[in-house]
Amino acid sequence: xxxxxxxxxxxxxxxxxxxxxxxxxxxxxxxxxxxxxxxxxxxxxxxxxxxxxxxxxxxxxxxxxxxxxxxxxxxxxxxxxxxxxxxxxxxxxxxxxxxxxxxxxxxxxxxxxxxxxxxxxxxxxxxxxxxxxxxxxxxxxxxxxxxxxxxxxxxxxxxxxxxxxxxxxxxxxxxxxxxxxxxxxxxxxxxxxxxxxxxxxxxxxxxxxxxxxxxxxxxxxxxxxxxxxxxxxxxxxxxxxxxxxxxxxxxxxxxxxxxxxxxxxxxxxxxxxxxxxxxxxxxxxxxxxxxxxxxxxxxxxxxxxxxxxxxxxxxxxxxxxxxxxxxxxxxxxxxxxxxxxxxxxxxxxxxxxxxxxxxxxxxxxxxxxxxxxxxxxxxxxxxxxxxxxxxxxxxxxxxxxxxxxxxxxxxxxxxxxxxxxxxxxxxxxxxxxxxxxxxxxxxxxxxxxxxxxxxxxxxxxxxxxxxxxxxxxxxxxxxxxxxxxxxxxxxxxxxxxxxxxxxxxxxxxxxxxxxxxxxxxxxxxxxxxxxxxxxxxxxxxxxxxxxxxxxxxxxxxxxxxxxxxxxxxxxxxxxxxxxxxxxxxxxxxxxxxxxxxxxxxxxxxxxxxxxxxxxxxxxxxxxxxxxxxxxxxxxxxxxxxxxxxxxxxxxxxxxxxxxxxxxxxxxxxxxxxxxxxxxxxxxxxxxxxxxxxxxxxxxxxxxxxxxxxxxxxxxxxxxxxxxxxxxxxxxxxxxxxxxxxxxxxxxxxxxxxxxxxxxxxxxx
Numbered sequence: 001x002x003x004x005x006x007x008x009x010x011x012x013x014x015x016x017x018x019x020x021x022x023x024x025x026x027x028x029x030x031x032x033x034x035x036x037x038x039x040x041x042x043x044x045x046x047x048x049x050x051x052x053x054x055x056x057x058x059x060x061x062x063x064x065x066x067x068x069x070x071x072x073x074x075x076x077x078x079x080x081x082x083x084x085x086x087x088x089x090x091x092x093x094x095x096x097x098x099x100x101x102x103x104x105x106x107x108x109x110x111x112x113x114x115x116x117x118x119x120x121x122x123x124x125x126x127x128x129x130x131x132x133x134x135x136x137x138x139x140x141x142x143x144x145x146x147x148x149x150x151x152x153x154x155x156x157x158x159x160x161x162x163x164x165x166x167x168x169x170x171x172x173x174x175x176x177x178x179x180x181x182x183x184x185x186x187x188x189x190x191x192x193x194x195x196x197x198x199x200x201x202x203x204x205x206x207x208x209x210x211x212x213x214x215x216x217x218x219x220x221x222x223x224x225x226x227x228x229x230x231x232x233x234x235x236x237x238x239x240x241x242x243x244x245x246x247x248x249x250x251x252x253x254x255x256x257x258x259x260x261x262x263x264x265x266x267x268x269x270x271x272x273x274x275x276x277x278x279x280x281x282x283x284x285x286x287x288x289x290x291x292x293x294x295x296x297x298x299x300x301x302x303x304x305x306x307x308x309x310x311x312x313x314x315x316x317x318x319x320x321x322x323x324x325x326x327x328x329x330x331x332x333x334x335x336x337x338x339x340x341x342x343x344x345x346x347x348x349x350x351x352x353x354x355x356x357x358x359x360x361x362x363x364x365x366x367x368x369x370x371x372x373x374x375x376x377x378x379x380x381x382x383x384x385x386x387x388x389x390x391x392x393x394x395x396x397x398x399x400x401x402x403x404x405x406x407x408x409x410x411x412x413x414x415x416x417x418x419x420x421x422x423x424x425x426x427x428x429x430x431x432x433x434x435x436x437x438x439x440x441x442x443x444x445x446x447x448x449x450x451x452x453x454x455x456x457x458x459x460x461x462x463x464x465x466x467x468x469x470x471x472x473x474x475x476x477x478x479x480x481x482x483x484x485x486x487x488x489x490x491x492x493x494x495x496x497x498x499x500x501x502x503x504x505x506x507x508x509x510x511x512x513x514x515x516x517x518x519x520x521x522x523x524x525x526x527x528x529x530x531x532x533x534x535x536x537x538x539x540x541x542x543x544x545x546x547x548x549x550x551x552x553x554x555x556x557x558x559x560x561x562x563x564x565x566x567x568x569x570x571x572x573x574x575x576x577x578x579x580x581x582x583x584x585x586x587x588x589x590x591x592x593x594x595x596x597x598x599x600x601x602x603x604x605x606x607x608x609x610x611x612x613x614x615x616x617x618x619x620x621x622x623x624x625x626x627x628x629x630x631x632x633x634x635x636x637x638x639x640x641x642x643x644x645x646x647x648x649x650x651x652x653x654x655x656x657x658x659x660x661x662x663x664x665x666x667x668x669x670x671x672x673x674x675x676x677x678x679x680x681x682x683x684x685x686x687x688x689x690x691x692x693x694x695x696x697x698x699x700x701x702x703x704x705x706x707x708x709x710x711x712x713x714x715x716x717x718x719x720x721x722x723x724x725x726x727x728x729x730x731x732x733x734x735x736x737x738x739x740x741x742x743x744x745x746x747x748x749x750x751x752x753x754x755x756x757x758x759x760x761x762x763x764x
Contacts, residue, residue: 006092008061013223016244017216025050025057028065029125032088036126039083043073046080047127049135050094052118056190060218063095066118067125070135073101080364086543094228102135106142110368113153114348117191118143140155143195148278150195155271158188168260170333170404172396174253176218176503177230181260183218185267186211192270199274210259217256220244232256234394234667249670251390257390257401264376272327307340314377315354322361322368324706332508337375346459354425355381355458359410359431362418366407384450387438396672397724399521402437409433421504425464429471430512436472446471468507471512472498477511479524480530484691485717487539488555491562491683496536497543498553506544512536523724528577528622557618557718565616572640574633577605583644585617590715591705592643593621595650598699599657600636601626607701607718618649654699658759661698668725675757683738687716687732688741690749694757696727702755704729711749712736 010027012020029050036048052066053059065088071077081099081114088095100108119139124132143150159177168179178184186207189200222228224236232240237249246252272509291361307313314336321328336479345353359365372378378385388402398723400408410431417423427507432454436447451472455465479497485492491623500506513533557565563578564571570583581593592608597604606622625631642648674693681688692704701720708715735741741749 003538006094011092012132016219021058021060021215024059024061025054027155028054028059029123031102032065032067032084033126035084035087039087040080040127044610045074045126045128045131046077047129047132047135048084048125050123050125051121051456052359053187055118055121056122057123057352058189058215060228061222062094062226064228066096067271068098068100070100070102070127070131071714072131073250085291102138103130105135107563108139109142113157117154120191120194122665137307138193140151146156147196151192151199151274154188154192154194154195155274155622158185158267158271167264167404169257169264169390170400172393172398172400173231173233174219174256174260176256178613181262181267183211183214183605185263186566189267189270193272195276200270203270206267207263209261213255213259214263216244219253228501234396234670237394237670238527250394253392253394256519261370261390266371267332302702306735307336311341311343312351312354314343314372314380315351315358317360317672318368318372318377319354319372322358325364328371328729329457331370333375333377336377337672340377340380342380345457347457348459352458352460356427359407359427360414362414363411365411365414365496366404368405382435382454382497384435384454388435391438392662393437395724396640396668397521400519403436405519406431406434409515412518413511413515415628416514419511420465422464422508425467426508426511428458429468429508430515432468432687433472433475433512436568441643444472444476450681460591467508470505471508473518474509476511478509478533478536479517479529482536482720483529484719484728485689485731486555486684487532487535489684489686490549491685492544493536493539493549495683496540500540500544503541503544506537506540523722528624544749546664546764556620557610558684561610565612565614565618568614568616570644572637574631575639577624577631579633579636579640580618580620581640581644582616582618585713588706588709589617589644590619590621590718591702591709592650593619593640594705595654595699595702596636596639596643597621597623598702599650599653600639601657602631602636603722604718606716609715609717611714619625645731650702652704655760656700662759673724673726675754677753678740679746682733685739687734688746690733690746690753692727692729692731692757693729694729696722697759699759701729702733703759704753705750708749711745711752713749714738715740 009031010020012023015023015634018742032048036043039045040755043202049055049068050069051068053063058063069077069081069082069084071080074080077099080096084156087096105115105119108117119135120143121135126508141697144711157622160404161184162180165175165179166176167180168176168181171179177184179271186204189204189207193200193204212674216232217240219231221232221236224239232253238319241247241249241252245253245254250262258743266584271721278621293404302635303325310316316326317332317336320326357367369378373385373389378389385403387692391402392404393400393405398405410427413426413430414423417426420426435450435454436443436445437451439446451468452465455468460468466541470553477496481487481492487493510533514530516526517529518593539549564582567582568584571581573580575580579593581589589687590607594607602623602680603626604621604623608620609617610619611617623631639648643650673695675695676691676693677695678691679688680691683689694700694704701718705715705718713733713735715731719730721728735745
């Protein structure tokens with residue numbers, strides 16, 4: 001039987017946000033009140049009650065109708081329930097429902113927090129108003145009778161929910177309802193206020209304009225997708241922005257981030273204040289308790305320091321709060337914002353020490369920066385911070401907004417300070433390395449200009465400012481080389497050594513690279529990349545310290561593989577993350593391996609190829625399963641054998657896999673991926689390096705390597721990365737005679753590779 005198509009209770013495309021929610025709730029009220037009157041003649045001892053979001057008059061386009069029938073032990077309640085629920089279902093509406101006596105509702109509220117909270121905000125749709133008033137009173141009495149226990153449960157649920165869904169303010173695809181700073185945090189304040197009067201004052205009122213931003217966005221999300229979802233994906237952001245009147249998806253996401261940030265901060269402050277109040281009531285004997293320390297930090301400034309007299313006090317309190325893990329408190333922050341003065345320029349040495357110490361304190365620094373930001377104090381320290389504050393990056397490669405990314409990176413860098421000679425330059429350089437992303441133009445070039453001013457303003461010496469500038473200038477050098485170049489080639493190592501100039505700077509840059517990668521997201525850091533970065537740093541350090549570079553030290557093929565080649569037989573060796581094929585040389589061996597990996601659902605990270613003068617070839621391919629699961633090499637090896645024996649329709653199988661993948665493909669970046677072929681003929685003495693930037697797709701490596709085989713090119717090494725929606729593949733190639741490629745051949749190759757970038761039948 002086909003599902004019933006829903007008939008909306010209200011369309012009202014001209015209404016948005018709270019106006020729509022109320023109008024939709026009123027429309028539902030009318031529909032349900034008429035239904036009750038039509039179906040039930042006698043409503044004595046019976047009440048149809050809106051609960052949850054509907055009870056709050058916050059009925060979103062695709063929200064469930066949350067309803068309960070409250071009765072006074074009526075014998076006909078089952079028939080009444082069917083008479084009410086079935087017409088709702090027949091209309092195709094989603095219904096959250098229940099049938100309770102008052103005592104049953106109270107008892108279930110004692111054990112089920114979700115019910116207890118939904119019963120706190122109710123409205124009578126129709127029926128016995130005295131019974132509804134009794135229901136409401138008994139539920140509130142339950143919360144008042146055991147307030148501390150109920151609030152404890154609520155506080156735990158808030159923490160667990162926020163941990164599960166993350167922080168809406170800093171996510172690239174925020175969760176508008178359940179994420180930290182989302183609408184559910186506001187609901188929690190409403191519930192807590194009903195349980196304990198004054199709990200949410202003044203925090204709820206401060207968040208009202210920001211709650212309207214999220215409510216309006218959620219209304220449009222439901223309209224756009226036709227589903228009751230809450231996560232704003234990259235697929236939806238631009239269209240939502242247009243419907244809401246924002247110039248672009250970037251502007252919408254910035255506004256959502258700002259709103260969620262305000263909601264999260266006020267929610268945290270409300271719960272922290274309640275916890276401090278509880279602790280004050282409990283403590284009697286231990287005068288050095290944690291609460292005394294909290295009070296001391298909150299009142300210290302007010303009692304002993306006037307920020308108008310001592311501008312460095314801002315950093316004194318910030319560093320102390322980060323180091324001790326104690327909150328600064330609203331009194332302190334307000335006093336600093338209202339009466340504090342900008343630091344003198346250049347900063348005194350103590351200010352620089354405190355600023356670096358703030359981030360070297362570890363993860364607690366992130367909460368301190370959040371507190372400072374809420375009162376505009378980070379901008380007082382670094383005016384350029386305003387441009388990156390809440391700025392979305394809009395690429396799934398990035399976990400966080402720009403400002404949060406910088407804080408996360410600086411805090412992670414603090415864990416690496418024992419690897420460098422200047423910890424202060426490491427954390428400050430890491431904090432500033434992407435500061436240029438707040439401005440138009442290339443973020444590195446802009447960042448270099450900004451950091452020259454920021455570093456001088458902070459009072460760093462010209463030499464130290466130069467280090468900070470160079471860290472920004474070179475912050476992409478090591479990851480690009482490690483993942484795209486041949487680390488066994490001395491030319492690669494010499495180029496890096498010339499760029500970094502000293503071991504001390506190399507160590508700083510390596511630590512920044514690791515911190516930047518980890519803070520960007522899981523797709524940009526892993527065992528493979530960490531190993532490559534470590535090898536690059538080791539070999540570059542060796543050269544900078546005067547050591548000799550052995551030509552192609554550790555290069556493919558190893559001695560064991562050469563021995564296999566001498567047998568003249570086909571051999572396949574597979575295990576862990578790599579497969580090695582030794583076989584008589586023929587065109588397209590690497591391409592066929594790449595095709596098998598694509599069909600098998602394996603992501604290729606790296607590939608090597610070598611041919612000897614005896615007609616044998618060795619190919620090695622390093623892979624990982626997209627899910628992280630171990631590779632099932634028996635099945636993969638069997639498919640490799642078939643491909644080598646021309647017993648499988650490899651091109652068709654790859655295309656079939658690609659088509660299936662495209663059905664479920666979603667947008668991964670606001671900006672379209674690049675389609676670009678670049679050539680470097682200098683970095684290697686023996687090969688031309690061809691870099692391919694293309695939209696990521698199943699079988700891309702197979703198609704590109706097959707194209708190169710058609711030109712009878714030798715691929716000695718390939719490195720493959722997927723950066724969000726974009727594949728960045730690098731190939732070391734020579735012509736059939738083993739020479740670098742001439743320009744005419746390169747021109748034709750570029751045409752062919754550009755054609756190979758697109759999967760067959762792709763309409764993008």
